[in-house]
Amino acid sequence: MNEDTVIQTFNLTKLYGEIIAVDRVSFEVKKGEIFGFLGPNGAGKTTTIRMLTGLSRPTDGKASILGLDINSRIVEIKKYIGIVPEISNLYDELSAIDNLLFMAQLYGVPRRKRRERAEELLKTFRLHERKDSLFRTFSRGMKRALTIAAALIHNPKVLFLDEPTAGLDVVAARSLRNLISNLHQQGITIFLTTHYLEEADLLCDHVAILVKGKILTIDTPQVLKAKTDKKSLEEAFMKITGLEPEILIIEKGK
Amino acid sequence: MWRDNLRGIFYIALKDIRTYYFKPPAVSWGIVFPITWILAFYLRNPQSFEELVPGLIAMTILFSTTAAEAVNINFELRVGSLERLLLAPISIPAVLLGKVLGGVVFGFIMTLAVTIGSTIVLGLHPDFLKIILILVPSLFVFSSLGALLCVMVKEVFEAQTLLNFPRFLMIFLSGVVYPVSKMPVVLQYFSYALPLTYTVESLRLSFSGGSYKMIFPYILILISFFFLFMLPAVKLLYKKFE
Numbered sequence: 001m002n003e004d005t006v007i008q009t010f011n012l013t014k015l016y017g018e019i020i021a022v023d024r025v026s027f028e029v030k031k032g033e034i035f036g037f038l039g040p041n042g043a044g045k046t047t048t049i050r051m052l053t054g055l056s057r058p059t060d061g062k063a064s065i066l067g068l069d070i071n072s073r074i075v076e077i078k079k080y081i082g083i084v085p086e087i088s089n090l091y092d093e094l095s096a097i098d099n100l101l102f103m104a105q106l107y108g109v110p111r112r113k114r115r116e117r118a119e120e121l122l123k124t125f126r127l128h129e130r131k132d133s134l135f136r137t138f139s140r141g142m143k144r145a146l147t148i149a150a151a152l153i154h155n156p157k158v159l160f161l162d163e164p165t166a167g168l169d170v171v172a173a174r175s176l177r178n179l180i181s182n183l184h185q186q187g188i189t190i191f192l193t194t195h196y197l198e199e200a201d202l203l204c205d206h207v208a209i210l211v212k213g214k215i216l217t218i219d220t221p222q223v224l225k226a227k228t229d230k231k232s233l234e235e236a237f238m239k240i241t242g243l244e245p246e247i248l249i250i251e252k253g254k
Numbered sequence: 255m256w257r258d259n260l261r262g263i264f265y266i267a268l269k270d271i272r273t274y275y276f277k278p279p280a281v282s283w284g285i286v287f288p289i290t291w292i293l294a295f296y297l298r299n300p301q302s303f304e305e306l307v308p309g310l311i312a313m314t315i316l317f318s319t320t321a322a323e324a325v326n327i328n329f330e331l332r333v334g335s336l337e338r339l340l341l342a343p344i345s346i347p348a349v350l351l352g353k354v355l356g357g358v359v360f361g362f363i364m365t366l367a368v369t370i371g372s373t374i375v376l377g378l379h380p381d382f383l384k385i386i387l388i389l390v391p392s393l394f395v396f397s398s399l400g401a402l403l404c405v406m407v408k409e410v411f412e413a414q415t416l417l418n419f420p421r422f423l424m425i426f427l428s429g430v431v432y433p434v435s436k437m438p439v440v441l442q443y444f445s446y447a448l449p450l451t452y453t454v455e456s457l458r459l460s461f462s463g464g465s466y467k468m469i470f471p472y473i474l475i476l477i478s479f480f481f482l483f484m485l486p487a488v489k490l491l492y493k494k495f496e
Contacts, residue, residue, distance in 0.1 A: 053341060054340070054341075055337060055341070055495055056496065057495075057496050075255055075344070075345055076343070078341065078342060079258075085334065085337065085338075085341075087333075087334045089333060089335045091269075091335055092333075093273045093274075102265065105261070105265040106261075106265055106342040106344065107342060108258060108261060
Protein backbone atom coordinates (compact mmCIF):
# COMPACT_ATOMS: atom_id res chain seq x y z
CA MET A 1 0.00 0.00 0.00
CA ASN A 2 1.22 3.47 -0.93
CA GLU A 3 2.24 5.67 2.03
CA ASP A 4 -0.20 8.32 0.87
CA THR A 5 -3.14 5.93 0.90
CA VAL A 6 -5.35 6.47 3.93
CA ILE A 7 -8.33 4.25 3.10
CA GLN A 8 -8.11 1.18 0.92
CA THR A 9 -10.81 -1.35 0.14
CA PHE A 10 -10.62 -4.49 -1.98
CA ASN A 11 -13.78 -6.30 -3.06
CA LEU A 12 -15.59 -5.10 0.05
CA THR A 13 -18.97 -6.81 0.13
CA LYS A 14 -22.00 -6.74 2.41
CA LEU A 15 -24.94 -9.09 2.13
CA TYR A 16 -28.15 -8.87 4.16
CA GLY A 17 -29.59 -12.33 3.58
CA GLU A 18 -29.84 -12.54 -0.19
CA ILE A 19 -29.76 -8.78 -0.71
CA ILE A 20 -26.42 -7.43 -1.91
CA ALA A 21 -26.02 -4.04 -0.22
CA VAL A 22 -22.38 -3.51 -1.24
CA ASP A 23 -20.94 -5.50 -4.11
CA ARG A 24 -17.15 -6.00 -4.36
CA VAL A 25 -16.28 -2.36 -3.86
CA SER A 26 -12.62 -1.40 -4.31
CA PHE A 27 -11.16 2.09 -3.99
CA GLU A 28 -8.35 4.13 -2.47
CA VAL A 29 -8.48 7.46 -0.68
CA LYS A 30 -5.31 9.52 -0.58
CA LYS A 31 -4.05 11.54 2.35
CA GLY A 32 -5.60 14.98 2.70
CA GLU A 33 -8.22 14.63 -0.01
CA ILE A 34 -12.00 14.87 0.07
CA PHE A 35 -13.35 11.68 -1.40
CA GLY A 36 -17.00 11.74 -2.40
CA PHE A 37 -19.08 8.60 -2.37
CA LEU A 38 -22.05 9.41 -4.54
CA GLY A 39 -25.18 7.53 -5.32
CA PRO A 40 -28.94 7.51 -5.07
CA ASN A 41 -30.72 6.38 -1.89
CA GLY A 42 -30.08 2.70 -1.20
CA ALA A 43 -26.89 2.62 -3.28
CA GLY A 44 -24.83 1.28 -0.35
CA LYS A 45 -23.07 4.49 0.73
CA THR A 46 -24.03 4.30 4.42
CA THR A 47 -23.42 0.53 4.53
CA THR A 48 -19.88 1.12 3.24
CA ILE A 49 -19.26 3.78 5.92
CA ARG A 50 -20.69 1.45 8.58
CA MET A 51 -18.27 -1.28 7.54
CA LEU A 52 -15.30 1.07 7.46
CA THR A 53 -16.12 2.44 10.92
CA GLY A 54 -16.77 -0.88 12.60
CA LEU A 55 -20.55 -0.63 12.96
CA SER A 56 -21.09 -3.49 10.57
CA ARG A 57 -18.97 -6.49 9.60
CA PRO A 58 -18.10 -7.01 5.94
CA THR A 59 -19.41 -10.26 4.49
CA ASP A 60 -16.38 -10.48 2.23
CA GLY A 61 -13.41 -8.48 1.00
CA LYS A 62 -10.79 -6.42 2.76
CA ALA A 63 -10.36 -2.85 3.90
CA SER A 64 -7.79 -0.90 5.82
CA ILE A 65 -7.57 2.58 7.27
CA LEU A 66 -4.13 4.10 7.86
CA GLY A 67 -2.72 0.65 7.09
CA LEU A 68 -4.75 -1.05 9.86
CA ASP A 69 -7.10 -3.87 8.91
CA ILE A 70 -10.75 -3.08 9.75
CA ASN A 71 -11.53 -6.67 10.77
CA SER A 72 -8.75 -7.15 13.28
CA ARG A 73 -7.83 -3.63 14.47
CA ILE A 74 -11.03 -1.64 14.40
CA VAL A 75 -10.80 -0.39 18.01
CA GLU A 76 -7.34 1.04 17.25
CA ILE A 77 -8.60 2.56 13.99
CA LYS A 78 -11.37 4.38 15.88
CA LYS A 79 -8.74 6.43 17.71
CA TYR A 80 -7.72 8.05 14.43
CA ILE A 81 -11.09 8.53 12.78
CA GLY A 82 -14.02 10.85 13.40
CA ILE A 83 -17.49 9.87 12.31
CA VAL A 84 -20.50 12.04 11.61
CA PRO A 85 -23.45 9.70 11.09
CA GLU A 86 -26.47 10.53 8.96
CA ILE A 87 -28.49 11.22 12.11
CA SER A 88 -27.22 13.75 14.66
CA ASN A 89 -27.06 11.31 17.54
CA LEU A 90 -25.60 13.19 20.48
CA TYR A 91 -27.34 13.25 23.85
CA ASP A 92 -30.54 15.32 24.07
CA GLU A 93 -30.26 15.51 27.86
CA LEU A 94 -26.72 16.92 27.83
CA SER A 95 -25.67 20.48 27.02
CA ALA A 96 -23.47 21.25 24.02
CA ILE A 97 -20.33 21.47 26.15
CA ASP A 98 -21.19 18.35 28.16
CA ASN A 99 -21.72 16.38 24.96
CA LEU A 100 -18.27 17.41 23.75
CA LEU A 101 -16.67 16.72 27.13
CA PHE A 102 -18.25 13.26 27.21
CA MET A 103 -16.87 12.50 23.75
CA ALA A 104 -13.45 13.79 24.87
CA GLN A 105 -13.59 11.39 27.82
CA LEU A 106 -14.51 8.43 25.60
CA TYR A 107 -11.73 9.20 23.15
CA GLY A 108 -9.14 9.60 25.88
CA VAL A 109 -8.37 13.28 25.32
CA PRO A 110 -6.07 14.22 28.25
CA ARG A 111 -8.06 15.65 31.17
CA ARG A 112 -6.31 19.05 31.16
CA LYS A 113 -7.01 19.54 27.43
CA ARG A 114 -10.66 18.45 27.31
CA ARG A 115 -12.36 21.71 28.21
CA GLU A 116 -9.96 23.80 26.16
CA ARG A 117 -10.54 21.63 23.07
CA ALA A 118 -14.33 21.62 23.56
CA GLU A 119 -14.44 25.41 23.94
CA GLU A 120 -12.23 25.83 20.87
CA LEU A 121 -14.55 23.67 18.76
CA LEU A 122 -17.63 25.49 20.03
CA LYS A 123 -16.06 28.75 18.93
CA THR A 124 -15.07 27.34 15.53
CA PHE A 125 -18.62 26.10 14.95
CA ARG A 126 -20.15 29.34 16.30
CA LEU A 127 -21.97 27.53 19.08
CA HIS A 128 -20.10 29.03 21.99
CA GLU A 129 -22.96 31.28 23.09
CA ARG A 130 -25.22 28.25 23.36
CA LYS A 131 -22.64 26.00 25.06
CA ASP A 132 -24.83 25.42 28.12
CA SER A 133 -28.04 24.79 26.16
CA LEU A 134 -29.32 21.25 25.93
CA PHE A 135 -28.73 19.48 22.62
CA ARG A 136 -32.46 18.92 22.19
CA THR A 137 -33.08 22.69 22.06
CA PHE A 138 -30.79 23.12 19.02
CA SER A 139 -31.97 23.65 15.45
CA ARG A 140 -31.20 20.93 12.90
CA GLY A 141 -28.25 22.90 11.53
CA MET A 142 -26.81 23.50 15.00
CA LYS A 143 -27.22 19.81 15.86
CA ARG A 144 -25.35 18.91 12.70
CA ALA A 145 -22.56 21.35 13.51
CA LEU A 146 -22.22 20.04 17.06
CA THR A 147 -22.16 16.45 15.79
CA ILE A 148 -19.27 17.37 13.50
CA ALA A 149 -17.55 19.15 16.40
CA ALA A 150 -17.94 15.98 18.50
CA ALA A 151 -16.34 13.94 15.73
CA LEU A 152 -13.33 16.29 15.76
CA ILE A 153 -12.79 16.36 19.52
CA HIS A 154 -9.81 13.96 19.39
CA ASN A 155 -8.18 15.57 16.31
CA PRO A 156 -8.85 12.66 13.94
CA LYS A 157 -6.76 12.07 10.84
CA VAL A 158 -9.74 10.87 8.83
CA LEU A 159 -13.28 12.20 8.98
CA PHE A 160 -16.29 10.25 7.73
CA LEU A 161 -19.25 12.46 6.90
CA ASP A 162 -22.47 10.66 6.05
CA GLU A 163 -24.89 13.01 4.27
CA PRO A 164 -23.71 16.01 6.32
CA THR A 165 -26.08 18.54 4.76
CA ALA A 166 -29.17 16.33 4.43
CA GLY A 167 -32.26 18.13 5.66
CA LEU A 168 -30.52 21.47 6.23
CA ASP A 169 -31.73 24.79 4.85
CA VAL A 170 -29.64 26.59 2.22
CA VAL A 171 -27.84 28.86 4.69
CA ALA A 172 -26.97 26.07 7.15
CA ALA A 173 -25.85 23.78 4.31
CA ARG A 174 -23.62 26.52 2.87
CA SER A 175 -22.11 27.25 6.26
CA LEU A 176 -21.43 23.54 6.77
CA ARG A 177 -19.77 23.25 3.36
CA ASN A 178 -17.45 26.12 4.34
CA LEU A 179 -16.57 24.24 7.51
CA ILE A 180 -15.80 21.09 5.51
CA SER A 181 -13.54 23.14 3.21
CA ASN A 182 -11.72 24.53 6.25
CA LEU A 183 -11.17 21.05 7.64
CA HIS A 184 -9.81 20.00 4.26
CA GLN A 185 -7.38 22.91 4.33
CA GLN A 186 -6.20 21.72 7.74
CA GLY A 187 -5.11 18.47 6.07
CA ILE A 188 -7.83 16.15 7.35
CA THR A 189 -8.75 13.36 4.95
CA ILE A 190 -12.51 13.44 4.40
CA PHE A 191 -14.73 10.62 3.22
CA LEU A 192 -18.04 12.17 2.27
CA THR A 193 -21.25 10.49 1.20
CA THR A 194 -23.89 12.65 -0.36
CA HIS A 195 -26.61 12.60 -2.92
CA TYR A 196 -26.25 16.36 -3.45
CA LEU A 197 -24.08 16.31 -6.55
CA GLU A 198 -23.52 20.04 -6.59
CA GLU A 199 -22.02 19.72 -3.13
CA ALA A 200 -19.69 16.95 -4.31
CA ASP A 201 -18.70 19.02 -7.33
CA LEU A 202 -17.77 21.92 -5.07
CA LEU A 203 -15.92 19.96 -2.40
CA CYS A 204 -14.48 16.69 -3.66
CA ASP A 205 -11.08 15.92 -5.13
CA HIS A 206 -12.24 12.49 -6.27
CA VAL A 207 -15.66 10.91 -6.45
CA ALA A 208 -16.86 7.35 -6.73
CA ILE A 209 -20.29 6.75 -8.23
CA LEU A 210 -22.14 3.92 -6.62
CA VAL A 211 -25.36 2.34 -7.87
CA LYS A 212 -27.01 -0.76 -6.39
CA GLY A 213 -23.91 -1.52 -4.34
CA LYS A 214 -21.47 -1.35 -7.26
CA ILE A 215 -18.94 1.32 -8.10
CA LEU A 216 -19.48 2.43 -11.69
CA THR A 217 -16.57 4.85 -11.89
CA ILE A 218 -13.99 6.76 -9.82
CA ASP A 219 -12.39 9.99 -10.94
CA THR A 220 -12.15 13.71 -10.34
CA PRO A 221 -15.37 15.67 -10.92
CA GLN A 222 -13.63 17.57 -13.74
CA VAL A 223 -12.60 14.40 -15.60
CA LEU A 224 -16.06 12.88 -15.20
CA LYS A 225 -17.65 16.00 -16.66
CA ALA A 226 -15.14 16.03 -19.53
CA LYS A 227 -15.58 12.31 -20.27
CA THR A 228 -19.35 12.62 -20.44
CA ASP A 229 -19.23 15.99 -22.16
CA LYS A 230 -21.48 17.52 -19.50
CA LYS A 231 -21.27 20.84 -17.74
CA SER A 232 -22.27 19.72 -14.27
CA LEU A 233 -21.48 16.70 -12.16
CA GLU A 234 -25.20 16.08 -11.84
CA GLU A 235 -25.56 15.70 -15.59
CA ALA A 236 -22.46 13.54 -15.74
CA PHE A 237 -23.85 11.38 -12.92
CA MET A 238 -27.12 10.91 -14.80
CA LYS A 239 -25.29 9.84 -17.93
CA ILE A 240 -22.94 7.45 -16.10
CA THR A 241 -25.64 5.82 -14.03
CA GLY A 242 -28.14 5.66 -16.88
CA LEU A 243 -30.78 7.13 -14.62
CA GLU A 244 -31.48 9.99 -17.04
CA PRO A 245 -33.66 8.17 -19.62
CA GLU A 246 -35.85 6.74 -16.89
CA ILE A 247 -36.41 10.19 -15.43
CA LEU A 248 -37.14 11.62 -18.87
CA ILE A 249 -39.73 8.90 -19.49
CA ILE A 250 -41.41 9.78 -16.19
CA GLU A 251 -41.31 13.47 -17.10
CA LYS A 252 -42.87 12.80 -20.53
CA GLY A 253 -45.50 10.62 -18.95
CA LYS A 254 -46.77 13.51 -16.81
CA MET B 255 -6.70 -1.48 24.74
CA TRP B 256 -7.84 -2.56 28.20
CA ARG B 257 -7.16 1.01 29.41
CA ASP B 258 -9.42 2.42 26.69
CA ASN B 259 -12.11 -0.07 27.66
CA LEU B 260 -11.84 0.68 31.38
CA ARG B 261 -12.03 4.41 30.70
CA GLY B 262 -15.04 3.85 28.44
CA ILE B 263 -16.84 1.69 31.03
CA PHE B 264 -16.28 4.35 33.70
CA TYR B 265 -17.45 7.35 31.66
CA ILE B 266 -20.45 5.57 30.13
CA ALA B 267 -21.60 4.57 33.63
CA LEU B 268 -21.01 8.10 34.93
CA LYS B 269 -22.94 9.65 32.04
CA ASP B 270 -25.86 7.21 32.51
CA ILE B 271 -26.01 7.85 36.26
CA ARG B 272 -26.18 11.62 35.69
CA THR B 273 -28.54 11.45 32.74
CA TYR B 274 -30.97 8.71 33.65
CA TYR B 275 -30.63 7.28 37.14
CA PHE B 276 -30.93 10.12 39.61
CA LYS B 277 -34.23 11.19 38.09
CA PRO B 278 -37.70 10.79 39.68
CA PRO B 279 -38.84 7.77 37.57
CA ALA B 280 -35.71 5.72 38.35
CA VAL B 281 -35.70 6.68 42.04
CA SER B 282 -39.38 5.80 42.45
CA TRP B 283 -38.96 2.43 40.68
CA GLY B 284 -35.73 1.70 42.51
CA ILE B 285 -36.65 2.57 46.06
CA VAL B 286 -40.26 3.67 46.55
CA PHE B 287 -41.76 0.60 44.94
CA PRO B 288 -39.93 -1.99 47.11
CA ILE B 289 -40.61 -0.01 50.30
CA THR B 290 -44.33 0.31 49.50
CA TRP B 291 -44.54 -3.37 48.69
CA ILE B 292 -42.88 -4.42 51.93
CA LEU B 293 -44.98 -1.97 53.96
CA ALA B 294 -48.09 -3.62 52.57
CA PHE B 295 -46.90 -6.94 54.01
CA TYR B 296 -45.91 -5.27 57.27
CA LEU B 297 -49.42 -3.87 57.74
CA ARG B 298 -50.78 -7.38 57.34
CA ASN B 299 -48.44 -8.78 59.99
CA PRO B 300 -46.59 -6.05 62.00
CA GLN B 301 -44.75 -8.56 64.22
CA SER B 302 -42.62 -10.03 61.42
CA PHE B 303 -41.10 -6.88 59.95
CA GLU B 304 -37.53 -7.90 60.82
CA GLU B 305 -37.96 -11.05 58.74
CA LEU B 306 -38.92 -8.92 55.76
CA VAL B 307 -35.73 -6.81 55.79
CA PRO B 308 -33.59 -9.24 53.68
CA GLY B 309 -36.48 -9.37 51.19
CA LEU B 310 -36.71 -5.58 51.16
CA ILE B 311 -32.99 -5.28 50.46
CA ALA B 312 -33.16 -7.91 47.71
CA MET B 313 -36.12 -6.19 46.09
CA THR B 314 -34.33 -2.86 46.18
CA ILE B 315 -31.35 -4.47 44.43
CA LEU B 316 -33.61 -5.96 41.77
CA PHE B 317 -35.69 -2.85 41.09
CA SER B 318 -32.98 -0.20 41.34
CA THR B 319 -30.47 -1.91 39.03
CA THR B 320 -33.07 -2.36 36.31
CA ALA B 321 -34.85 0.97 36.88
CA ALA B 322 -33.49 2.82 33.84
CA GLU B 323 -32.01 0.14 31.60
CA ALA B 324 -34.92 0.16 29.15
CA VAL B 325 -34.24 3.84 28.59
CA ASN B 326 -30.47 3.82 28.58
CA ILE B 327 -30.26 0.81 26.27
CA ASN B 328 -33.41 0.64 24.10
CA PHE B 329 -34.05 4.37 23.82
CA GLU B 330 -30.40 4.98 22.99
CA LEU B 331 -30.49 2.17 20.44
CA ARG B 332 -33.54 3.72 18.79
CA VAL B 333 -32.24 7.29 18.61
CA GLY B 334 -28.75 6.19 17.63
CA SER B 335 -26.82 7.45 20.64
CA LEU B 336 -25.78 3.92 21.63
CA GLU B 337 -24.28 3.69 18.16
CA ARG B 338 -22.40 6.89 18.99
CA LEU B 339 -20.73 5.01 21.87
CA LEU B 340 -19.77 2.18 19.54
CA LEU B 341 -18.00 4.64 17.26
CA ALA B 342 -15.57 5.42 20.09
CA PRO B 343 -12.41 3.30 20.55
CA ILE B 344 -14.11 0.93 22.97
CA SER B 345 -15.17 -2.68 22.46
CA ILE B 346 -18.84 -3.74 22.40
CA PRO B 347 -18.51 -5.73 25.69
CA ALA B 348 -17.05 -2.61 27.34
CA VAL B 349 -19.98 -0.47 26.17
CA LEU B 350 -22.44 -2.98 27.62
CA LEU B 351 -20.43 -3.26 30.84
CA GLY B 352 -20.60 0.53 31.14
CA LYS B 353 -24.38 0.31 30.87
CA VAL B 354 -24.46 -2.46 33.48
CA LEU B 355 -22.14 -0.55 35.81
CA GLY B 356 -24.46 2.49 35.78
CA GLY B 357 -27.26 0.29 37.16
CA VAL B 358 -24.88 -1.29 39.67
CA VAL B 359 -23.72 2.04 41.12
CA PHE B 360 -27.26 3.42 41.33
CA GLY B 361 -28.46 0.14 42.87
CA PHE B 362 -25.60 0.18 45.36
CA ILE B 363 -26.48 3.66 46.61
CA MET B 364 -30.22 2.90 46.80
CA THR B 365 -29.71 -0.46 48.50
CA LEU B 366 -27.21 0.90 50.97
CA ALA B 367 -29.66 3.65 51.93
CA VAL B 368 -32.45 1.09 52.45
CA THR B 369 -30.16 -1.26 54.41
CA ILE B 370 -28.80 1.42 56.71
CA GLY B 371 -32.25 2.98 57.16
CA SER B 372 -34.00 -0.27 58.01
CA THR B 373 -31.27 -1.50 60.39
CA ILE B 374 -31.28 1.82 62.28
CA VAL B 375 -35.09 1.96 62.52
CA LEU B 376 -35.39 -1.67 63.65
CA GLY B 377 -32.23 -1.70 65.79
CA LEU B 378 -30.71 -4.60 63.84
CA HIS B 379 -26.97 -5.39 63.91
CA PRO B 380 -26.06 -7.27 60.74
CA ASP B 381 -22.50 -7.85 59.55
CA PHE B 382 -22.17 -5.13 56.94
CA LEU B 383 -19.14 -6.74 55.28
CA LYS B 384 -21.21 -9.85 54.60
CA ILE B 385 -24.02 -7.72 53.21
CA ILE B 386 -21.62 -5.90 50.88
CA LEU B 387 -20.16 -9.25 49.73
CA ILE B 388 -23.66 -10.38 48.77
CA LEU B 389 -24.78 -7.00 47.50
CA VAL B 390 -22.03 -6.45 44.91
CA PRO B 391 -22.43 -9.69 42.89
CA SER B 392 -26.22 -9.41 43.21
CA LEU B 393 -26.16 -5.90 41.73
CA PHE B 394 -24.12 -7.15 38.77
CA VAL B 395 -26.45 -10.13 38.30
CA PHE B 396 -29.66 -8.09 38.11
CA SER B 397 -28.15 -5.27 36.09
CA SER B 398 -26.83 -7.79 33.55
CA LEU B 399 -30.20 -9.58 33.52
CA GLY B 400 -31.82 -6.23 32.71
CA ALA B 401 -29.25 -5.58 29.97
CA LEU B 402 -29.87 -9.02 28.47
CA LEU B 403 -33.64 -8.54 28.37
CA CYS B 404 -33.24 -5.05 26.89
CA VAL B 405 -30.97 -6.14 24.04
CA MET B 406 -33.41 -8.95 23.22
CA VAL B 407 -36.03 -6.45 22.08
CA LYS B 408 -36.16 -3.23 20.10
CA GLU B 409 -38.52 -0.76 21.75
CA VAL B 410 -38.55 0.77 25.24
CA PHE B 411 -42.09 -0.43 26.00
CA GLU B 412 -41.18 -3.98 24.95
CA ALA B 413 -38.17 -3.91 27.26
CA GLN B 414 -40.21 -2.55 30.17
CA THR B 415 -42.85 -5.26 29.70
CA LEU B 416 -40.22 -7.96 29.44
CA LEU B 417 -38.39 -6.67 32.54
CA ASN B 418 -41.56 -6.87 34.63
CA PHE B 419 -41.95 -10.59 34.02
CA PRO B 420 -38.83 -11.78 35.93
CA ARG B 421 -39.24 -8.99 38.49
CA PHE B 422 -42.66 -10.13 39.66
CA LEU B 423 -41.91 -13.81 39.20
CA MET B 424 -38.93 -13.45 41.52
CA ILE B 425 -40.81 -11.41 44.12
CA PHE B 426 -43.25 -14.29 44.56
CA LEU B 427 -40.95 -17.27 44.09
CA SER B 428 -37.62 -16.19 45.57
CA GLY B 429 -38.60 -16.01 49.20
CA VAL B 430 -38.87 -12.23 49.40
CA VAL B 431 -42.02 -12.35 51.54
CA TYR B 432 -42.64 -16.08 51.89
CA PRO B 433 -39.74 -18.44 52.74
CA VAL B 434 -38.77 -20.85 49.96
CA SER B 435 -38.61 -23.73 52.46
CA LYS B 436 -42.35 -23.41 53.12
CA MET B 437 -43.27 -23.53 49.42
CA PRO B 438 -44.47 -26.71 47.64
CA VAL B 439 -41.50 -28.86 46.53
CA VAL B 440 -42.10 -28.21 42.80
CA LEU B 441 -41.99 -24.46 43.36
CA GLN B 442 -38.86 -24.83 45.47
CA TYR B 443 -37.04 -26.41 42.50
CA PHE B 444 -38.23 -23.54 40.36
CA SER B 445 -37.21 -20.90 42.87
CA TYR B 446 -33.64 -22.24 42.94
CA ALA B 447 -33.40 -21.50 39.23
CA LEU B 448 -33.95 -17.83 40.05
CA PRO B 449 -30.98 -15.65 41.07
CA LEU B 450 -32.96 -13.56 43.58
CA THR B 451 -33.44 -16.69 45.73
CA TYR B 452 -29.67 -16.79 46.34
CA THR B 453 -29.59 -13.09 47.22
CA VAL B 454 -32.50 -13.40 49.66
CA GLU B 455 -31.22 -16.58 51.30
CA SER B 456 -27.68 -15.31 51.72
CA LEU B 457 -28.99 -12.02 53.12
CA ARG B 458 -31.13 -13.97 55.60
CA LEU B 459 -28.02 -15.89 56.62
CA SER B 460 -26.05 -12.68 57.13
CA PHE B 461 -28.84 -11.23 59.29
CA SER B 462 -29.12 -14.41 61.37
CA GLY B 463 -25.37 -14.68 62.08
CA GLY B 464 -24.43 -17.15 59.34
CA SER B 465 -20.69 -17.61 58.79
CA TYR B 466 -18.68 -16.46 55.75
CA LYS B 467 -18.24 -20.12 54.84
CA MET B 468 -22.04 -20.51 54.61
CA ILE B 469 -22.42 -17.42 52.43
CA PHE B 470 -19.53 -18.12 50.04
CA PRO B 471 -21.36 -20.73 47.84
CA TYR B 472 -24.21 -18.26 47.31
CA ILE B 473 -21.73 -15.62 46.13
CA LEU B 474 -20.21 -18.12 43.68
CA ILE B 475 -23.64 -18.97 42.29
CA LEU B 476 -24.44 -15.27 41.90
CA ILE B 477 -21.18 -14.69 40.00
CA SER B 478 -22.12 -17.60 37.68
CA PHE B 479 -25.52 -15.97 37.04
CA PHE B 480 -23.73 -12.75 36.05
CA PHE B 481 -21.78 -14.55 33.31
CA LEU B 482 -24.90 -16.48 32.32
CA PHE B 483 -26.68 -13.18 31.58
CA MET B 484 -23.76 -11.08 30.39
CA LEU B 485 -22.34 -13.39 27.73
CA PRO B 486 -25.54 -13.77 25.67
CA ALA B 487 -26.24 -10.03 26.12
CA VAL B 488 -22.87 -9.19 24.55
CA LYS B 489 -23.50 -11.71 21.76
CA LEU B 490 -26.92 -10.21 21.03
CA LEU B 491 -25.49 -6.70 20.92
CA TYR B 492 -22.79 -7.86 18.49
CA LYS B 493 -25.55 -9.33 16.35
CA LYS B 494 -27.39 -6.00 16.22
CA PHE B 495 -24.30 -4.50 14.60
CA GLU B 496 -23.34 -7.31 12.24
